Amino acid sequence: MPLLDFDGITKEYGDLIAVNDCSFEVFDGEFVSILGPSGSGKSTMLRMISGFESPTEGIIKLEAEDMTDVPPFERETNMVFQDLALFPHLTVAENIEYGLKNKEDLPPDEREAKIEEMLEMVQLGGYADRNPKELSGGEQQRVALVRALVNEPAMVLFDEPLASLDRQLRQHMQVELQRIQDKTDTTFLYVTHDQEVAMATSDRMILLRDGEIEQIGSARELYEDPASQFVANFIGDVNTIPATVRDVSDSALDLTTHAGDLDVSLSPDMIYDGAAVSAGDLVNVCVRPHNVTLATEKSSAEFSLRGEVKNRIYKGNDVRYMIDTPVGNLTVDSDTAAFDIDDTVHATWSRADGHIFASEDTDGTVTEDNQPTLSVEQ
Amino acid sequence: MTGDNSLYERLERLAYARGRTAGRSGMALVFAYLWIPIFVLVVMSFAQDIFSFPPTDPTLEWYVTFLNNDDAIGSIVTSLKLALPVTVVSVLLGLLTAFAVDRYDFAGKQYLQILTTLPLIVPLVIVGVALVLFFGALNVRTGYWTVFVAHVIRTIPFATLIIIPTVVSFDETLEEASMDLGSTEIQTFKKVTLPNIVPGIIASSLLVFTISFNEFVFTFFVKGPGTTTLPTYIWSRVRFGLTPEVNVMSTVFIVVAGTLILLAAYLTQVEDITGR
Amino acid sequence: MSSSQLSNSGALSTQLHRFAEYVRGRRRRSLALIIGAPVLALLTFFVLPLLSMLWLSLHTETGASGEFTLANYQQLIASTTYLEILKTTLVLTVETTVIVTVVGYVLAYGIVRLSTRTNLLLLLVILPFWTNYIIRMYAWINILQPDGALSSILMSLGLLAEPTGFLYNRAAVLVGFVYVWLPLAVLPFYASLNNLDEDLIEAAMDLGSGPIKTFLTVTLPLTKGGIIAGITLVAIPTFGSFITPVLLGGTNVTMIGVVIERQFNEAFNWPLGSALGMVVTAFVILMLALSTKLGADLLGTEGEAQ
Numbered sequence: 001m002p003l004l005d006f007d008g009i010t011k012e013y014g015d016l017i018a019v020n021d022c023s024f025e026v027f028d029g030e031f032v033s034i035l036g037p038s039g040s041g042k043s044t045m046l047r048m049i050s051g052f053e054s055p056t057e058g059i060i061k062l063e064a065e066d067m068t069d070v071p072p073f074e075r076e077t078n079m080v081f082q083d084l085a086l087f088p089h090l091t092v093a094e095n096i097e098y099g100l101k102n103k104e105d106l107p108p109d110e111r112e113a114k115i116e117e118m119l120e121m122v123q124l125g126g127y128a129d130r131n132p133k134e135l136s137g138g139e140q141q142r143v144a145l146v147r148a149l150v151n152e153p154a155m156v157l158f159d160e161p162l163a164s165l166d167r168q169l170r171q172h173m174q175v176e177l178q179r180i181q182d183k184t185d186t187t188f189l190y191v192t193h194d195q196e197v198a199m200a201t202s203d204r205m206i207l208l209r210d211g212e213i214e215q216i217g218s219a220r221e222l223y224e225d226p227a228s229q230f231v232a233n234f235i236g237d238v239n240t241i242p243a244t245v246r247d248v249s250d251s252a253l254d255l256t257t258h259a260g261d262l263d264v265s266l267s268p269d270m271i272y273d274g275a276a277v278s279a280g281d282l283v284n285v286c287v288r289p290h291n292v293t294l295a296t297e298k299s300s301a302e303f304s305l306r307g308e309v310k311n312r313i314y315k316g317n318d319v320r321y322m323i324d325t326p327v328g329n330l331t332v333d334s335d336t337a338a339f340d341i342d343d344t345v346h347a348t349w350s351r352a353d354g355h356i357f358a359s360e361d362t363d364g365t366v367t368e369d370n371q372p373t374l375s376v377e378q
Numbered sequence: 379m380t381g382d383n384s385l386y387e388r389l390e391r392l393a394y395a396r397g398r399t400a401g402r403s404g405m406a407l408v409f410a411y412l413w414i415p416i417f418v419l420v421v422m423s424f425a426q427d428i429f430s431f432p433p434t435d436p437t438l439e440w441y442v443t444f445l446n447n448d449d450a451i452g453s454i455v456t457s458l459k460l461a462l463p464v465t466v467v468s469v470l471l472g473l474l475t476a477f478a479v480d481r482y483d484f485a486g487k488q489y490l491q492i493l494t495t496l497p498l499i500v501p502l503v504i505v506g507v508a509l510v511l512f513f514g515a516l517n518v519r520t521g522y523w524t525v526f527v528a529h530v531i532r533t534i535p536f537a538t539l540i541i542i543p544t545v546v547s548f549d550e551t552l553e554e555a556s557m558d559l560g561s562t563e564i565q566t567f568k569k570v571t572l573p574n575i576v577p578g579i580i581a582s583s584l585l586v587f588t589i590s591f592n593e594f595v596f597t598f599f600v601k602g603p604g605t606t607t608l609p610t611y612i613w614s615r616v617r618f619g620l621t622p623e624v625n626v627m628s629t630v631f632i633v634v635a636g637t638l639i640l641l642a643a644y645l646t647q648v649e650d651i652t653g654r
Numbered sequence: 655m656s657s658s659q660l661s662n663s664g665a666l667s668t669q670l671h672r673f674a675e676y677v678r679g680r681r682r683r684s685l686a687l688i689i690g691a692p693v694l695a696l697l698t699f700f701v702l703p704l705l706s707m708l709w710l711s712l713h714t715e716t717g718a719s720g721e722f723t724l725a726n727y728q729q730l731i732a733s734t735t736y737l738e739i740l741k742t743t744l745v746l747t748v749e750t751t752v753i754v755t756v757v758g759y760v761l762a763y764g765i766v767r768l769s770t771r772t773n774l775l776l777l778l779v780i781l782p783f784w785t786n787y788i789i790r791m792y793a794w795i796n797i798l799q800p801d802g803a804l805s806s807i808l809m810s811l812g813l814l815a816e817p818t819g820f821l822y823n824r825a826a827v828l829v830g831f832v833y834v835w836l837p838l839a840v841l842p843f844y845a846s847l848n849n850l851d852e853d854l855i856e857a858a859m860d861l862g863s864g865p866i867k868t869f870l871t872v873t874l875p876l877t878k879g880g881i882i883a884g885i886t887l888v889a890i891p892t893f894g895s896f897i898t899p900v901l902l903g904g905t906n907v908t909m910i911g912v913v914i915e916r917q918f919n920e921a922f923n924w925p926l927g928s929a930l931g932m933v934v935t936a937f938v939i940l941m942l943a944l945s946t947k948l949g950a951d952l953l954g955t956e957g958e959a960q
Contacts, residue, residue, distance in 0.1 A: 050860060071394045073859045073868075074387075085857035089875050098871075102862030151861070390864025397865055398768055405764040405775075408757060408836075412782050415793035415833065418803050422796055429801040471692040478689040490689070493696050500938060501894025503911045504707070504931050505700065507918050511928065512703035515716050531699050534692065592786045594897070599918070609786055616792050616901065625796070628789040639784045643777060 001064060003028045003154060003187055004049065009058035011044050011211075018044040019055070020211040026155070031181050031188045033198035035234070036208030042191045043159065045208075049189065050157050051075045063154055073102075078148035079157040083164075084140050086132040092119075092143050093128035099151040118146045121180065138169050142176075149184060158190040162197060174200045195235050199223075207231055223288075229357040232286050239292070241285040241327050242359060245277050255283065255356075257327045282359035290333040291353035294321065294345045301348035305330065309343045323347055416632060423625035440622040450627060453611035460522070460607065461590040464529040468586045469579060471530070472537025476545040498535040505531070506599035513600060520602030528596035533586040540585060544578025577645050584642035588635050704935070711928035726929035736913075740933070743909040746824065747892045750831040754839045754888050755881065757832070762843035763873075767852075776844065783837035791901045794830050795821065798902070822904035830898040835891070839884040842952050846880025847873075879951025886945040893941075894934045910934055 002025035011019040019041040026032050034042045047053040049060060051072030060068045067075060078099065087095050096115050100106060106114065119125050122142040132140060141161060148156050162170045178201050181188050192198055198205050199219040207214045207222065207230075215227040219235075226232035229240070246254040277283060287303070298304055307325035319337045323330040323345060330347055339345055418431070423440060425433035444450055475494055479487060497505065506528075513524050548571065556566040594609040601610060608631070615624050711727070713720035730736045765775045782790065797803040800819035808814040820826060850873060858868040874881075896911030903909075910930055917927030 052856060052859075071391065071859075071864070072856070073390065073394075073862050073864045077860070079857070079860045081853050081857060083851075083853055085851065085853035087854060087857070087872065098858070098863075099861035102867075147861070387864070390866055393865040401760070401764045401768045404760055405768070408761050409778060411833070412779065412836065415790070415797060416782060416785070418796050419789070419793040422803075428796075429799075431796075431801075431803040431806040471695060474688050475692045478685060478692075482685045482688075484685060490693065493701075494692065497696075497700055499890060499942070500704075501891050501911065501934055503894050503896050503914050504934055504938075505703070507914060507924075507927060507931055508703035508707040509699070510918060511706050511710060511716070511924060512699075514924075515706055527699050530695065534696065538692075588784055592784070594786065594788055609788055612786070612792070613788050616788060616795070620795075624792060628786075628792060631789055632785045635784050635786070636781055639781060640777070643780075 002026060003030075003063060004189070005059075005061040005064075006045070006049070007059045007061065009045070009048065009055045009060065011041070011048065011053065012056045018211055019048075021058075022208075022211070022213050023058075024206055024213065024216055026187060026189060028187055029185055030203045031178065031190065031201055033190045033192060033202040033205045034208060035192060035195060035198045035205050036214075037193055037234075039210070040208040041211040042193075042208050046079075046157055046159055046189070046191045049155075050077050050079050076154040077157055078151055078153040079159060080144050080148050080161045082159045082161055084144040084161065086140060086144060086147070088132060090132075091128065092124070092130050092132060092135075095132065095143060096147045096150050099147065103151060114150060115146075118150050121183070122146055122176070137165055138173065141165070141173060145177075145180070149180070149186060153186070155187045155189055158188065158192075160192050160194075163192075163194070170197070171200075177201055199235070207234060226286075226355060229284055229286070229360065232355055232357070237289050237331065238286050239289060239330050241330075243283050243285050243327075245279050245281045245283060247279055248277060255285065277358055284357050284359050286355040286357065287349050287353055289320070289331045290318070292330065292332040292334075292347050292349050294323075294332055294334050294336070294339060294347055296345065298346045299348050302351040303354050304346060304348045306344065306346050309339050309341050309345060312337075312339070312341060321345075419625055420629045420632070423622055423629045425622045425625070428620050428622055428625075440626045443621075443623050444626045444630075447623065449606070450608075450611060450623075453606045453608045456605060457591050457607040457609070460525060460529055461587050464526060464533060464590045465583050465587045468530050468533040468537045468590075469541070469583050471534055472541045472582060473545075473575075473579070475534075475538045476541040479542055480545045481550070494538045495535050497531050502532075502595035506596050509596065510599045520600050520605075522605055524600040524602070525597050525605055525607070528600050529590045529593055532593055532596055533589050536585050536589060537582045540582035541575070541578050544575045548574050581642045581645040584638045584645075588638045588642075592631075592635060707928045707931050710925050711932045714925060716924065720925075726925045729926060730929055730933065736930075739908050739910060739913055742824075742907065743893060743911075746827060746831070746907075746909065747889055749828055750835065750892045751885055751889045753828070753832050754835050755885055758836050758839035758884060759843050759881065761836075762840050762847050765840075765844060766847040766850075772848075776840075779837050779840050783834075787834065787897055788901075790834055791830055791898055794826070794833065794902060798826055798829075821902060822906050824903065824907055827899050827903040827907045830902045831892055831895070834898065835888045839888050842880040842883035842887065843877070844880075846877040846883075846951060850876055879949050882945050882948045882950040883952045886941050886950055890938050890941055893937050 004026040006022065006024050006026075009019055009022050010017065022041075022045070034045060036042045044053060048055050051067075051070060051074075055068060058068070059066055062076060087098065090098070093112070093115050096118065097111055100111050100114070116125065116128060119127055122145065124139060124142055124146075127135070127139070127143075132143065135143065144161065145156075162173050165173060174197055177188070177190075190198070190201065202219060204216060204218055205222055206216045209230050215222055215231045217225070222231055222235045226235065226238075232238045233240075241257060243255040243257045246256045248254075285303070293299070293301070298306070305323075305325040305327065307323040307330065309321055310324045310329070311322035313320040314337065315333075318333050318335050321332045321334060321339060323332055325347065332347060421432065422428065424436040424438065425431070425440075426435055426437055475490070478484075479491060509524070509528055509531075510520075513520060518524060552570050552574070553566050556570045557563070561569065592609060593607070594613065597605075597607050597610055598613065601607070608627070612624060612627055612631075615621075615627075710716060710720070712722055712724065714723050714725070761779065765772055765779075769775055795802070798820040799805075801817040802819070804820060805814060805817045809817065854872055854876070855868055858872045859865070863871060894911045894914075895909060896915045899907045899909045899912050900915075910933065914927050914930045914934070917923045917930065921927075
């Protein structure tokens with residue numbers, strides 16, 4: 001039985017549909033991220049789960065109880081806010097105690113002990129009597145986290161709390177969050193627009209786009225098996241090569257690019273987002289930079305392109321090459337530094353690593369807004 | 379946790395469900411309380427006599443009476459003869475204070491600011507009688523000039539409070555650039571500083587004018603027999619001669635003051651007046 | 655221009671130049687020039703008069719023939735009349751302050767959290783404040799007088815048999831006070847409520863506090879400064895008020911301000927009036943000290959989240 005059952009939820013604001021018929025489940029002990037660009041509906045979802053908004057349609061169940069109309073102060077969830085919202089007129093201990101007092105489970109001295117214990121867990125032992133104003137950004141984060149955790153809620157909700165931190169601190173906090181989640185065995189539901197954070201921390205990710213769920217899966221699944229162009233673009237880097245379908249039959253799909261045939265014959269079920277295509281349709285052939293192999297000779301892999309090395313960036317653990325091919329620029333991450341600028345190479349990748357999606361554009365140029373890598377332009 | 383039904387919890391749920399509507403109804407009631415008297419005032423200006431609400435035969439006769447009332451018109455003229463120069467002087471003094479506060483650091487700066495705000499805090503009766511005392515002790519005859527002085531004192535805090543933020547937010551490096559390019563202080567002031575602080579000056583002028591025009595308590599004490607302003611004229615009518623003509627004067631007053639304040643608010647944005 | 659005129663204007667401009675140089679030379683001098691007029695005006699026509707009132711309260715009469723005496727103050731303490739008046743004044747002040755604070759706070763809360771067109775609503779609250787004080791009182795005379803609006807409405811509703819007046823009692827004075835000071839008090843309430851970070855309220859509810867508890871544990875403590883400021887803004891002028899009690903209370907409601915006015919304009923007992931004036935001034939100073947100690951905050955800078 002899932003801890004959280006988010007079932008058929010739609011949220012409309014007048015004509016604007018912020019969330020459109022979304023459903024998912026969260027299980028006890030998971031670290032789940034809701035990921036998406038701004039405007040994708042993720043914050044709205046979080047607010048519906050915490051109780052500050054009501055869905056227009058659908059049911060939200062927590063621990064099998066229908067919570068859709070329950071006010072926020074009666075829900076078993078606690079939230080860590082984006083700007084932390086620590087009470088300025090209370091000390092650190094009083095902040096943390098705030099929720100505990102409402103629950104009335106523990107007598108005052110036991111509360112005090114528990115607060116100190118939790119502060120120790122986040123390396124803030126002895127901070128109990130300080131005022132939040134005196135703390136650094138990272139310290140305030142941890143107090144906000146403890147304030148939520150100490151109540152032992154069914155689920156802790158996070159509204160992008162790490163967004164305002166600098167990179168190093170953020171990465172440190174990511175690790176901390178995971179450690180604490182593991183240790184306390186609490187369920188975390190984390191909303192963010194930053195795929196790096198989500199990938200680093202989550203057991204599963206829910207990727208949202210314009211109010212709809214694009215894909216749900218582990219970081220690995222979203223990375224290696226993206227369900228759509230959008231997912232491929234949002235998570236990690238990807239090369240995108242626009243192509244046209246030349247011929248479709250029950251068993252084969254022939255593609256051609258503006259520079260000529262891609263020299264590959266595929267089965268129709270290779271279109272990943274399940275769209276049916278016919279001759280003349282535009283598709284995008286996608287491949288991750290590190291799935292492309294560079295060789296001096298042509299190999300027998302399903303996808304193969306010949307090109308010249310235009311740029312080479314040494315990144316420490318691997319080398320990033322920009323290859324100029326007839327179909328456009330290809331970005332390749334390779335662990336060999338063998339190739340020099342102006343060398344001729346063959347870039348190849350296997351069918352398994354190539355993802356093909358129906359193109360959303362009619363003119364062949366890809367216009368996804370979250371494009372991490374340069375895509376091929378006409 | 380859900381499903382608990384203690385009294386406290388039921389109250390909270392009720393507050394959550396109905397709080398917003400209750401609040402809005404409350405607000406509506408308060409706004410009614412604030413505006414209905416004004417509404418009654420204006421409606422009665424069209425009444426035949428003061429004791430028939432609502433007016434059965436609306437008439438403009440009292441407006442005519444008012445326009446022919448030399449005493450009333452005279453009092454308006456006096457009010458204007460005071461308000462206009464008072465505005466100039468007060469705003470000027472406010473400007474000077476603002477510049478001192480903004481451009482200089484000196485011991486006692488806080489006290490200066492407190493001094494300029496004090497006339498706002500001390501009850502008007504107290505300052506009113508103190509002024510009477512003072513003028514009496516100096517054997518100064520009460521009349522136009524005593525009222526003038528009183529009005530200036532009354533309005534300096536407002537002039538200062540509005541102009542200071544304007545001056546403070548003006549970027550002085552513009553002045554430095556101007557003088558660097560060869561202008562003197564006076565030229566710089568005329569061409570660079572003044573245009574930028576003009577909205578604050580206009581807003582505070584409107585405010586000062588309104589306050590001076592409305593001013594009653596100080597005037598009541600220091601005016602002497604000859605100088606009658608519109609507020610003091612209305613006071614004597616309210617005490618001794620109630621007719622809808624008083625409503626007419628009130629309505630005229632409200633319209634004029636309201637327009638001026640709306641203008642001032644538009645120029646400064648309401649935030650500045652509320653002090654945020 | 656003749657040569658003599660030319661040289662005259664030359665001399666004048668030279669003098670101006672020298673003056674400008676002189677002023678430019680020292681910050682102190684230019685400051686003195688700038689600050690001189692306003693300070694002089696306020697000292698002469700505000701501080702000095704108040705000091706002379708203090709002086710007169712301790713003397714028998716104005717001028718050189720006045721002797722030092724405490725008789726004026728003794729008269730106040732000894733007489734039960736004055737003590738009664740002081741009590742009436744205090745009670746009315748407290749009542750007004752309480753009502754205005756509660757109603758004003760609710761109004762400000764509604765403007766901040768329950769509505770979208772804040773500027774418009776603020777304007778609607780503030781506008782009546784800028785009309786003439788006398789006129790605002792006169793409006794209530796219109797309503798409360800015998801055969802006034804209230805009487806007519808109640809009669810047409812069948813609740814009243816004959817035209818009745820509601821003036822010349824403490825309730826009328828109270829209504830008048832609340833009407834006058836409500837808009838003023840709303841301002842600091844609004845400022846502090848507006849500055850309160852909404853996330854703090856959500857955090858409180860998320861942690862299990864219902865709306866009432868959230869208000870008591872978060873909103874109220876964090877807007878305390880604005881509340882104190884509003885209370886002070888109302889209590890002080892109410893205490894020294896004389897227009898409202900005269901117009902709406904008549905001879906039935908006597909407050910200190912009324913007595914002061916009478917002493918100056920009718921009885922011509924200026925020393926006694928001055929002593930009374932000092933009593934009011936003492937109240938003002940007390941309120942100011944109290945409010946500063948308790949953390950009055952006119953501009954609402956407390957409630958920002960950390």
